[in-house]
Amino acid sequence: MKNIFLIITCMLMISCASRKMTVSQKETVLKELKYIYDIDQKFAGLPPKGLIDQYGNKKGWEIFLAQRDSVGNDNQKRIKQLYQQYGYLGLNQVGEKETDFWISIQHADNDIAFQKQMLKVLKKEIRKNNAxxxxxxxxxxxxxxxxxxxxxxxxxxxxxxxxxxxxxxxxxxxxxxxxxxxxxxxxxxxxxxxxxxxxxxxxxxxxxxxxxxxxxxxxx
Known part of the structure; x- marks a missing residue:
């Protein structure tokens, strides 16, 4: 029984350790989060005037929304990969850039199951003052x-x-x-x-x- 307990404990420690970031990894993660946030915000508002002028209001909006959906799907893939590798990237890991991680979860309207999963995770992270x-x-x-x-x-x-x-x-x-x-x-x-x-x-x-x-x- 003691051996089983030790094995489980070691597995948990390895799992936790794999979520820690080196300085180099953190720099890469922060760049990734900046990209995710910047491109999310680029498509958060109205279509660019040039797009509407070129294609008209209806067609311009259709193109813009299609681009936004594509960007959103790509961001979701990136966020899921980051979560799988490091867990929830909260205040303790990336400081105020937690917002950059959270934003694509918030906008993942085509994947409600993922949003629900992250809501449960967020509840735990808040208890740890990590979000x-x-x-x-x-x-x-x-x-x-x-x-x-x-x-x-x-x-x-x-x-x-x-x-x-x-x-x-x-x-x-x-x-x-x-x-x-x-x-x-x-x-x-x-x-x-x-x-x-x-x-x-x-x-x-x-x-x-x-x-x-x-x-x-x-x-x-």
Whole structure:
């Protein structure tokens, strides 16, 4: 029995050791994470003006979305490989670049099973202070919306006819959402939704003005 225990212990130690990074490996990982984050953000907004000018709005959007899907799939492969080799790359391993690792998990909407797996992992990492609580909350909401379910935290938004941010699909508990958001280190509901409303207005200013909306419609 003692021998079996020693063997299992050694296997666990080897497994943990294989997840540690040398200085050289860390440099490579950080470069990979920077690439993943930069290209994710490149396709996070609107299509480039040049693309719309060349192909028109409809075709331009189709090309842009196809490119975004391709980039997203490639990023997911990269993240899965990193996770398989090093485990969750959290604050203790890569510092603030944990966000660069998490972002592609958050955007892996075509692989909800993977998102669910990472949500469980995140819960454990948060207990070890290796990931911010807000990333757990945002991923939980993302999964809920992907499953056509209401959210707990209200991090996923859509916009009404006047360009005002509203919770996508709705909230589970609107009465206690502020308390819950505070517990997970999230900005207040009002501030977050006003910030999102302002951003949406700036990105869609021309169309909103055509509809008679000349300024962001903020929550009072």
């Amino acid at each position: 911010p609580k807000i990333h757990y909350a945002m991923l939980e909401d993302r999964i809920a919306v992907n499953l056509k379910q209401k959210q707990r935290f209200g991090s996923q938004v859509t916009y009404n006819k006047i360009g005002q941010a509203i919770p996508k699909i709705g909230l589970i508990d609107s009465v206690n959402v502020e308390k819950l958001r505070k517990e997970y280190d999230m900005p207040s509901f009002k501030k977050y939704y006003n910030d999102m409303t302002i951003m949406h207005f700036e990105m869609n200013k021309e169309q909103l003005k055509k509809n008679g909306i000349n300024e962001p419609q903020l929550y009072k």
